[in-house]
Amino acid sequence: MTVQTKTLRIFQFVAGLLFVFLTGCDASEPPRDTAASQGPGRFVVRVLLDDKISAASLKVDSPYRLVCVDTTEVFPAQKTDEIINASLQTDGIKIGRQLFKTKRLIIEPQSNLPFTINNQSYRGSLEFIINDDSNSMMVINNVSLETYLAGVVAAEMPSYWDAEALKAQAIAARTYCLYIKTRFGKNRSWDVKTTQANQVYKGVAAETMRTNNAINATAGMVLCCEQESGDCEPFGAYYSSVCGGHTENAQDVFGESCAALAGVDCPYCRQITRPDLFYWPMAQFNKKYVTEKIVERYPDLKELGQIEKIEPAKEKVYDNNFKRIVSVKLAGSSGKTAYLRAEDMRLAIDPTGSKIQSASCTIISLNNEFMFVAGRGFGHGVGLCQYGARQMARDGKTAQEILNFYYPTSRIKILY
DSSP states (O other), rough: HHHHHHHHHHHHHHHHHHHHHHHHHHSSOOOTTTOOOOTTTTOOOEEEEEEEEEEEEEEEOOOOEETTTTEEEEEOOOOSSSSSEEETTTEEEEEETTTESEEEEEEEEEOOOOOEEETTEEEEEEEEOOOOOOOOOOOOOOEEEHHHHHTTTHSSSSSSSSHHHHHHHHHHHHHHHHHHHHHHHGGOOOOOSSTTTSSOOOOGGOOOOHHHHHHHHHTTTTEEOTTTTEEEEEOOOOOEBBOOSBBBBBHHHHHSSOOOOOBOOOOOOHHOOOHHHHEEOEEOOOOOOOHHHHHHHOGGGGGOOSEEEEEEEEEETTTTTEEEEEEEEEEEEEOEEEEEEHHHHHHOOOTTTTOOSSSEEEEEEEESEEEEEEEEESSOOOBBEEEHHHHHTTTTOOHHHHHHHHHHHHHHEEEO
């Protein structure tokens, strides 16, 4: 061995020790900018990024190829630091200066490096589909399930929360995604949206080391519920921020019957949730506005005229001095009445759920306004209570114990 080689070996050894000293001994912990393990290719999630656009700006950080789905033609392309313009044309889709005569075009990066569309970065591939009206396009991110979760978990639960709570969130989010994909995805070109209508998905911007660790530690794990056939299948593993003291039966909120989605008494969220989040302030809306928003979502209710009164038709009252409205009766100026689930009414009036934060409240009908007062909890209240899960993790409970509590009778199934 030459002196030069010895010197190099010594330098490499010292550098290695320095790396361990600076970064810690856990070599399994992925760097912050690395997505979770991708998982089997058959579990692909089609995320609807936009349903009506005519143009977009793109940037691809690796060599890629363009696939015309209609014709099966494939065109290789090189990485470029320049912004690429994509636009809808009368006879196809234009990427940069090249026109592709197809109704479906897929951009496939040749590595797990992200691509950017309209300043938002994602992994996987990007698909443009011209809508039936030929005036706009859908934009879909096709991504593996595990990498999809890397863009969801930290968007739905703070990444600094306890590891077992993050693991429980990862399993619930994985289960919910597969349930929605199986139930609704077969009849459309996409599986889930990026918003709270399904699960919040922020792509690369949401990836963190701690949530990636939680996803990797639970890879392939889903919750399942026994079916009448005897099979154990994934179900709608719903979750919300703060249940307020008792989770709600899914049958009363979403009309779905599942033993694992029965309501349970939750003593945990009150221990850890800030008072100004556990209890929410009064929300006030003009009657004309309320009527317009409800009729916009439920056109058949136009026959009510202006909605003059809203009152509980069914309520759940629990032992811990807590109640939640299940359904409401609407009385209109026409003299007619109608009924809605309370959750449907809440989100019709306030789609963001940021003002009427739950159906646990008192509704007051005034001359020109509706007031929602004495509010408690945040969200629909079905399934996992996220703040409750955080407290359970702090109390030393494992992810499985947390899930067993909030989804009674469920069990974990390993898909891969």
